[in-house]
Amino acid sequence: MNTSxxxxxxxKPGPRPAIPIMTHPGIEIIGxxxxxxxxxxxxxxxxxxxxxDKFPQAAACTxxxxxxxxxxxxxxxxxxxxxxxxxxxxRLVSNAAEIEALPVPGIAAARVPQYLKAVRLATxxxxxxxxxxCIGPYSLAGRLYDMTExxxxxxxxxxxxxxxxxxxxxxxxxxxxxxKQTGAAGVIMAEPAAxxxxxxxxxLYSSVYIKKIVDEVQSEDFAVILHNxxxxxxxxGAMFHTGAMGYHFGNKIDIVEVLQQAPADVLIMGNIxxxxxxxxxxxxxxxxxxxxxxxxxxxYYNYIISSGCDTPPEVPFENIEAFYRxxxxxx
Numbered sequence: 001m002n003t004s005x006x007x008x009x010x011x012k013p014g015p016r017p018a019i020p021i022m023t024h025p026g027i028e029i030i031g032x033x034x035x036x037x038x039x040x041x042x043x044x045x046x047x048x049x050x051x052x053d054k055f056p057q058a059a060a061c062t063x064x065x066x067x068x069x070x071x072x073x074x075x076x077x078x079x080x081x082x083x084x085x086x087x088x089x090x091r092l093v094s095n096a097a098e099i100e101a102l103p104v105p106g107i108a109a110a111r112v113p114q115y116l117k118a119v120r121l122a123t124x125x126x127x128x129x130x131x132x133x134c135i136g137p138y139s140l141a142g143r144l145y146d147m148t149e150x151x152x153x154x155x156x157x158x159x160x161x162x163x164x165x166x167x168x169x170x171x172x173x174x175x176x177x178x179x180k181q182t183g184a185a186g187v188i189m190a191e192p193a194a195x196x197x198x199x200x201x202x203x204l205y206s207s208v209y210i211k212k213i214v215d216e217v218q219s220e221d222f223a224v225i226l227h228n229x230x231x232x233x234x235x236x237g238a239m240f241h242t243g244a245m246g247y248h249f250g251n252k253i254d255i256v257e258v259l260q261q262a263p264a265d266v267l268i269m270g271n272i273x274x275x276x277x278x279x280x281x282x283x284x285x286x287x288x289x290x291x292x293x294x295x296x297x298x299x300y301y302n303y304i305i306s307s308g309c310d311t312p313p314e315v316p317f318e319n320i321e322a323f324y325r326x327x328x329x330x331x
Contacts, residue, residue, distance in 0.1 A: 003185045004220045006129060007245055007267060010059065011302045015331025016294055017059035018324065019131075019269065020278075020307040021188065021227075021248070024064070025315055026051030033082045034313055038066055041117025048122045048130075054317075057324045060129040063118055065190055065227075065310035067135045070171060071143040073109035074102070083313055091146040096160035099145075104170045107178045120182040129185035131225065133310075134175055136191025137168040137213075138206040144168070147193060154205050161205065169209040176217045176224075186223030188248060189213075192309075194238075195230020195250075202238035210242040218245060225269065229309045236261055251276070251308035255293065259300040268300070271308040272323070278307060279315045283322035290326040 010017050026047035027037045036043045044064060052061050068086040072078045077089040093099050107116070119132040135143075141164045142150045153161040172189075179187050194206035214224050226239055229250025236258055239247055246267030249258060255271050262268050272278060277289050290305065297303040305327060 001129060001185055002220055003129065003223045006185065007223065010267065010304065011265065013301060016305055016327060018305050018327045019058055019060045020311060021062045021065055021309065022051065022307060022311045023047055023062060024311060024313045025317065025320060029054060034084060035080055035082050037064060038086055039111060039114060041114035042121065044114065044118035045121035048118065049126055052126055055320060055324060057328065060131055060185065061122060061126055062131045062188060063122065063133050065133045065188065067139065067190055069111055069115055070135050070140050070175065073105045073112050073171065074144055076143060088143045092144045096157060099160050099164045102167060104167050107174050112175065116178055116182060119179055119184050123183040132179045132184050132187045134172055134187050134189050136189050136194065136206060137165050137172055137209040139191050139193040140168040140172065141165050142193045151196065154201065165205060165209050169212060173213050173216060176213055180217055180222045186225060188225045188227050190227045192228060192230040195228050195232065195235065197235060199235045199238045202235035203241055207238045207241045214243050225267065233257060248306065249308065256296055259297060259303060262302065264302055266302060267304050268302055269304040269306040274307040274309050274311045278311055278319055281319065283318050286319045286322040287326045290323050291330060294327065294330045
């Protein structure tokens, strides 16, 4: 599909499109576990399709935002449980020599083929844009080296940190290129760890590397949407420096301030609290928060209402219904 044209079609007066980052409720619809979905591409796809069948109001479909897939491909040990998202155990590399010796894996490593399978099946069988997920380079480096350690290394061992970032970028580029070959409309690149950095450091250790990927894979038929739920406002400029077609923000940021800074021809997405509101709130609270966001962003035609991050397991279906009902009523 022509993703650029589709994005331009969204940026206009009229009903507001909604694209929550949401897959886990689909897993529950088909009666499977999170573990099933993150290890089996067909189960993953079936969850995406089931959720779209139940809630067709979304303007696009998204796959699971699993920030362990790429780390596992490099060799990290992953903790899995039946109904929780996977997590990285320990660190893979701990010094410059180990970074130097670290090979960049191929896209056949670990669970990467299963995620590509899910995206391909969704793209082939769902009649709307499908956005895959991947991690950003700085966030991946933090999972390989330890988050606290990478934050120190960019000052104490910048050469080693940059080498690790280059290796992370090389793999993510290959992964995004493979995602593009599935026919997906684009990728939502999650870079939450960069939200811990200043604007200058975010440019140096995240945006520069993301821009390399964007420059190579983004095209008329493939968009990069940069997600940073760690950003509270201090590194928004660095995010825009990447040249992505869209930007996705978490619930800790003032979305109106973002819209005031943003180019009018890129998508700005967010930012209902996925845990505090969508999972833990009442339908009335979901309605209130959704209506407030839509009202305060009135007139910004490049705004797409969304969750602030991937919605977790066990979001009540009545809350999802309240979200879409409020969007429809507002429109």
